Amino acid sequence: MRIGIIPNNILQDITRQIGTAETKDTHTHDRIVTAIYNNATNIAKAVVKRQSLGTHWDQKIDDVITSRWLGFPIMFLFLGTVLWLTITGANYPSQVLAAGLFWIEERLAELFLAAGVPLWLKGLFVDGMYRALAWVVSVMLPPMAIFFPIFTFFEDLGYLPRIAFNLDRLFHKAGAHGKQALTMAMGFGCNAAGIIATRIIESPRERLIAILTNVFVPCNGRFPTLIVLAGVALGGLATTSYSSLIASAVVAGIVVAGVVITLLTSWLLSKTLLRGIPSLFTLELPPYRKPLIGQILVRSFLDRTVFVLVRAVTIAAPAGLGVWILANTSIAGQSIINILVGWLDPFAALMGLDGFILLAFILGLPANEIVLPILIMGYVSAGSMVELNGLEALKHLLVVEHDWTWLTALCTMLFSLLHFPCGTTLYTIHKEQKSWKWTVLAAVIPFGMACTVCFLVAQGARVFGLV
């Protein structure tokens, strides 16, 4: 059929006739759809050969994965295992990378000195820019290189729609849509991508809920931060053999907290700003597919790991410069960074953070990837630390030099989970909704949530004498 040939006026005529037919006979649409399906069935019978294999074990797997007793434990186990593999696996390569990159830093410094470059210029480029880059690469690359291939593997397998199926009841109760679980899963990759993915939700009301709460899923840029902080500051509480286990449990707990807050916020929104009735949940559960390992490795490495790393590096380089300047420019004997930190400190302390941490989140608005590097730069420039060798050094920097307790780490992780979407995500929200109101709310609601939760956790811990 050559639809393009039908003149417009005839098309309009047909549409009108269908319209009047529908008002007279409500089954016109039924008949059209039935006819299409019958046609398709006949064509399929004629040309498709079915292998009867496979359908059976598909069903068996589904029976286990979505079963009443095992459905949820399996989801937690899945999350926990992925995180544990990432945390345990990332430690050693991170040390090797750090050792290599900081060896280069020393050579660079020598080179600058030998060339007679002024000291401030060496500071700007070596201590500022290069060191920020080295931190980003050595701290973030290993967890990403492990996490993304594993996650892509399960994505390819077809596990994610099953998660949406398992969780739909909760979203339904919260006045949202089960498909939101899918857009959240996309958010693990990147919140901006998660925002685009909300196009699959047809109801505008439920779509907005999904958009406003997507940031509660830790993205690529924040996952490494969470993993590193959990490993460094919380894993150290137990003996070494259990530390990575505890760290993975903590990160898994943070993710679950994100889901709980998503549901809570969705519920609040559907009771206040975005009232309405829930729409339908008809979703296809695709058959399980055998993941293509080679493709997964290439895709997760190029599309995700390298993508995030390049983004982090391109933003971290100027940010490193900027932070170094802030740290080394003095007004009335005090560096700018210390002045800013001093202003933020009282407010941050209420939430279990310190001024450096809050400043890092604020300066990190362009991209979440650089929050941790900015924090480290701030600490390093304020302290006496020169030697850096990966995660061990970071632990020393935080715990010994800047008095981090488990509460500082926990509040920082919660703040990172909840705070506000990065610049790119906000830009995407504005492009998708064409509305300043919702864009601003998309930043204000999470920020309010982050402050409230951190405040309650910090004050609660202090009241009960846990710290």
Next chain:
Amino acid sequence: MTTQTLYSLHWLPLGTRGKVARVNAAGNLRRRILEMGVGPGTEIIVNSVAPLGDPIEVTVKGYHLTLRKDEAKAILVEVG
């Protein structure tokens, strides 16, 4: 067609196999259900229920479809 009792889909126990007799809904819901291939005469199998009791998963036309119980209510099935 002989007179036979029709059951709402959300009622049927797991593993039940039947034929769709009628879709008792109007508007968007009816449209959506039919468009997903659940029309009169279609064979349907109830496969599983989500851990929290809702939604359910059925097989129609060789693929897996999920429906909330509220939506499944509208689908009347002829069993046996």
